[in-house]
Amino acid sequence: MSKDTPTPLEIRSKLEHYCAYQDRCHNEVNAKLKSFGLSGNEAGEIIAHLIAHNFLNEERFACSFARGKHRIKHWGKIRIINELRFRHISQYNINTALKEITPEEYFDTFDNLSTRLWESLRAEKGLRKNKKFCDYLLRKGFESQLVFERLKELDK
Incomplete structure (x- = not known):
């Protein structure tokens, strides 16, 4: 190995810090291992170590x-x-x-977001306003049924 290439032990230590800083998924850790040029058995051993020591969950x-x-x-x-x-x-x-998101919290967030959005679209009129409203909330990932019901409430 050259002087610049970290050893598997150094890589493991770096990945422990990487996972301790913020929760990571297996994909992110695999990408990081590849960036170090590590794959195969050594990478598998490091991932097993991270899982066993609860760095990766x-x-x-x-x-x-x-x-x-x-x-x-x-x-x-x-x-x-x-x-x-x-x-x-x-x-x-x-x-x-x-399940981490309670229904009350979900609907409160949706209600607040949709109300703020509707009021911010004051300059818009009619169908254009409705389209912008629906597109934004659908892009945010809210259910279409919820969005269209809210549109009916606000567009009176």
């Missing part, structure tokens, strides 16, 4: 991801599910993560 990652994206970015369940699937999180962990 997909269920914990999914739960914190769902909570954070909902509370901070105000994402709906559809967007959260799609993002977790994109990261190859199991359906069991996705379902567990969605």
Whole structure:
């Protein structure tokens, strides 16, 4: 190995810090291992070590991801599910993560977000305003039924 190439022990230590700083999924850790030029048995051993010492936990990652994206970015369940699937999180962990968001919190967030959005679209009129309203909330990942019901309430 050259002087610049870290040893597997150094890589393991760096990945411990990487996972301790923020919850990570297996995909992110695998990408980091590849960036170090590590794959195969050594990479598998490091991942096994991270799991065994609770640095890497997909269920914990999914739960914190769902909570954070909902509370901070105000994402709906559809967007959260799609993002977790994109990261190859199991359906069991996705379902567990969605339980972290209470129905009351979900509907409060949706209500506040939709009200603020509707009021911010004052300059718009008619169908254009309705389209912008629906597109934004659907892009945020809220269910279409919820969005259209809210549109009917606000567009009176």
